[in-house]
Amino acid sequence: MSAITDATGQMRPAAELHALVTEHWGRLEGASAHDVIVWAAATFGERWAVAASMQDGVLAHLAQEVAPGVRLVFLDTGYHFPETLATRDALAARPGHHVLTVTPGQTVAEQDATHGAALHDRDPDLCCALRKTHPLDEALDGLEAWATGLRRAQSAGRASTAVLGFDERRGLVKIAPLASWTDAQIADYVASNDVVRNPLLDQGYPSIGCAPCTRRAGADEDSRAGRWSGTGKTECGIHL
Numbered sequence: 059m060s061a062i063t064d065a066t067g068q069m070r071p072a073a074e075l076h077a078l079v080t081e082h083w084g085r086l087e088g089a090s091a092h093d094v095i096v097w098a099a100a101t102f103g104e105r106w107a108v109a110a111s112m113q114d115g116v117l118a119h120l121a122q123e124v125a126p127g128v129r130l131v132f133l134d135t136g137y138h139f140p141e142t143l144a145t146r147d148a149l150a151a152r153p154g155h156h157v158l159t160v161t162p163g164q165t166v167a168e169q170d171a172t173h174g175a176a177l178h179d180r181d182p183d184l185c186c187a188l189r190k191t192h193p194l195d196e197a198l199d200g201l202e203a204w205a206t207g208l209r210r211a212q213s214a215g216r217a218s219t220a221v222l223g224f225d226e227r228r229g230l231v232k233i234a235p236l237a238s239w240t241d242a243q244i245a246d247y248v249a250s251n252d253v254v255r256n257p258l259l260d261q262g263y264p265s266i267g268c269a270p271c272t273r274r275a276g277a278d279e280d281s282r283a284g285r286w287s288g289t290g291k292t293e294c295g296i297h298l
């Protein structure tokens with residue numbers, strides 16, 4: 059993806075973006091998700107995007123209301139459940155929603171030919187790097203910020219998620235407007251706003267990733283227990 063520039067062609071350097079985080083994180087930490095997104099839209103214009111996992115469309119809905127046409131980036135790994143792809147299609151069909159589907163450099167068949175079949179079973183970190191992290195890096199190239207639906211309530215590993223942070227590896231501002239939201243708040247927002255929602259959430263999957271690496275989670279498990287179950291891996295790498 060080519061870089062997006064304004065009339066002057068100037069992109070803010072990483073140091074300037076980092077300074078934005080330092081200046082605003084304290085105020086935004088206690089702000090509503092709506093106000094955080096208002097700030098992001100005003101600060102970054104066209105130079106930000108929203109990562110959309112196609113679990114629930116709460117963040118996409120909020121972002122679209124504040125910043126119509128904002129890019130909603132979906133990483134199509136080639137391994138998604140049909141329900142997830144249908145959720146993507148339903149979101150994209152909503153008026154004004156700009157869903158950008160990003161694909162890896164290789165199809166699953168090409169990856170199998172290069173690395174052997176079922177790389178996800180043998181080296182999930184490499185598989186995630188090839189099918190998630192690198193494609194997202196490319197999709198965010200030329201932007202200044204990205205937003206994610208990370209929430210502290212999702213897992214112990216996400217308990218310290220900041221509303222506003224700096225993505226050191228990419229040199230971008232990282233925004234998590236829903237960081238403090240509880241599961242109940244998400245449910246209330248979905249019910250009140252006719253939000254697109256993955257039907258697998260009602261079938262025992264509180265967290266939905268690629269089909270080979272996602273199982274149902276028990277009621278006594280944390281919501282991400284079904285992701286890469288039994289491997290010790292807890293994140294795909296896009297947030298590291």
Ligand code: SF4
Pocket residue numbers: 135137177178181182183185186187189190267268269270271294
């Ligand atoms: S979640 Fe599994 S199938 Fe999907 S990219 Fe990662 S390792 Fe590969």
